[in-house]
Amino acid sequence: MIRILIADDEEIERVALEKILTTHLDQVEVVATVGNGREAIEKAGGLKPDLLLMDIQMPGINGLEAIGQIRERFPTIKVVIVSSYDTFSFAQQAIRLGVKDYLLKPSKVQVIVETIWKLCEEIVQERSRLESQEEADNRIQKALPILESEFVSRLLFDQVQEIDLEEVSTLMKVAVQPPASVIVVSLQLREDWDQQDRSLKNFMCEMQAELRGRDDMMVGSVSGHILPLLFFHRKGEERRLIGKMMEQIRRLGCRDPRLHIGLGVGSAKDGLDDLRISYQEALMACSDLGMGQGYRIRFYDDLSQEHGEDDKRLWYERKLIEALRHERWQDTKEIIFCLLSVMEQKQTPLEEARQRLYGHFLLLIHLLEEVGVKEVPAHILLRGQSYMELWQEARVKMEELDVAYQRFQKNAQFDAFDQVKKYIEEHFMEDLSLEQLAKFVQLSPFYLSKCFKEEFGISYVDYMTQCRISRAKEYIRQGGLSFKEIAYAVGYHDPNYFSRVFKKTCGLSPSQYRDKK
Structure with a gap:
């Protein structure tokens, strides 16, 4: 329903207007009628009507002053002046105040009905646009944590396009x-x-x-x-x-x-x-x-x-990271023992050596989990009271990790990346995250992202974009859908972002592509 407030100092005019509106327009509800500008301001604040019908000359605060105060607080309320004054100065002020129309008393019933009906249609359309925008905003808000985590993963393990930076900066504030x-x-x-x-x-x-x-x-x-x-x-x-x-x-x-x-x-x-x-x-x-x-x-x-930059321990730790990143497991094992050897040669206090070795094993476990190795030991307990005992513990722990890694290598699904590619082709219109894809093939997100790009020469995100834009082209060629509907249909939450991605990918905006075809 469209909520209407009528303000006129003549009761007969108020009654007549209400009768005309409720008789000829099913979608309207007159929420109140008032006789002066001050009452109009008070009622507008409490009832928040969609449409205000306002006389100009009223006792106390006149109609134009009341409109100014109401529009300042509630700029979305639409206003129609209903007055017997048709002077140019009144019309100028009305335009400045954003008044939508001007009904000159006495007006024919048909003119009143057509004027109000037109504004009601405008209000309905605006509501629809606002609801669509709110729905889109809600979708974006729900997807923001996924998008944020996805962006961080891509930045740390993959590549990020310029358009991503612009969009993420805006969305995440x-x-x-x-x-x-x-x-x-x-x-x-x-x-x-x-x-x-x-x-x-x-x-x-x-x-x-x-x-x-x-x-x-x-x-x-x-x-x-x-x-x-x-x-x-x-x-x-x-x-x-x-x-x-x-x-x-x-x-x-x-x-x-x-x-x-x-x-x-x-x-x-x-x-x-x-x-x-x-x-x-x-x-x-x-x-x-x-x-x-x-x-x-x-x-x-x-x-x-x-x-110092030439410190052997620091040098070996950097080598450890590099070896793990490139999955050189044999090198990784050797570096762990080299680190322990350096600490023993430098006569590092045993407590400090235990703590540093513990940290290295934590790092090792984390990076193995990133690659996708399952069933790694959750606790690394080092209690050696001498370097000899510490060496023994380190060998045992490394053997446990080695067994987990070899099991992972043996059970690796070599067709996993083809499965992911097919899954993207069938589900690209959904909110697909790297974590979701990784879970589908039981691999770590980092390992999947890295290997997908090595296997197909394209990141999984860019491949998903290809699938979305390809389907969008089909929809445009077929006709029948607006660009906004196409954006949602292929998996984008923001039609403006869809247009930018489309133009970046195709060299043409969606409308240019449609006109060309």
Whole structure:
């Protein structure tokens, strides 16, 4: 129903207008009739009508003054002046106030009905547009966490197109501008922690939601007990801001004293392409935290300064990251033992050596999980009271990881990437995330993204875009659907974004493509 408020100082006019409207227009409801401008202002505030029929000359506040105050508070209310005055000055003021039409008394019933009917149709169309926009906004809001995690994963493990940066920056309300650092949040498990305890997963989800409220950060997907973050900041301010962020996490985690949280912070990068390096540095910084308790922060820049660029341990840790990234498992095993050998040669205190080795194994476990290795040991307990005992423990733990890795290699589905490709072709119109695709073939998101591109020479996101644009072309050639309907049909939440992607892919806008065909 269209809600109408009538304001006229002559009761006979109010009654006549209400009678005409309710008799000839089924879709209207006269919510109130008033006799002066002040009452009109009060009723408009309480009843919020869609349409206001206003006389000009009324006692107290006149119609034009009342319209000005009402439109200032409720700019969507449409106004029609109903008056016996037709002077040019009144018409000028009415135009400035955004009045939609002017009915001169006395008006014929047909003129009144046609004028109001036209405005009712306009209101209905605007409602429909607003509802469609609200529906689109709701879709986008529901998809934002997925899009954000997806963007972080692609930035750390894949490539991001310029159009993505523009769109993500707008949608997430985050200034995606370098310099930026990668932060790795690591939850360390106490020895007595029940692996089936859902409180850990619940905490990670709560932390994701909490950090997504920041305008200087983008939150990735949880992998094991690791959560990657993209942190955009001014150089020189990162330590102060990250310290505040740790306080935010501490307040969230204080409910469970079993939580031990470490932040590893990679160095600031001026180019987004270098954030993969910052991610590796953050993992190394995280591993350097060792087995400590509480809430701790480690900056990769401090490692370089403390140990020097020529420090053997730091050099081996970098080699460890590189070997894991390129799946050189044999090299990885050798580097772990080289790291232990360096610490023994330098006569590193045993407690410090245990903590560093513990950190290396945590890093190893996390990166194996990223690749897709299942059933890796959840706890790494190192209790050796001598380097000889520490060597024995390290060999046992490495053997456990080696067994898990070899089992993964043996059971790998070599047709998994063809399955993913086919799945994308059949489901591209849905909200497909990297995590969803990885779960479909039981691989890790990172491993799937990396291998899909190696196998087909194109990232899974770009392939999904190809499928969507190809189907969109078919719909345009067939006709019958608006561009907005086509955008939703092929999987886009925002028709404007669809148009930009279409033009970037095809060199033509959707309308240009339609006209050409």
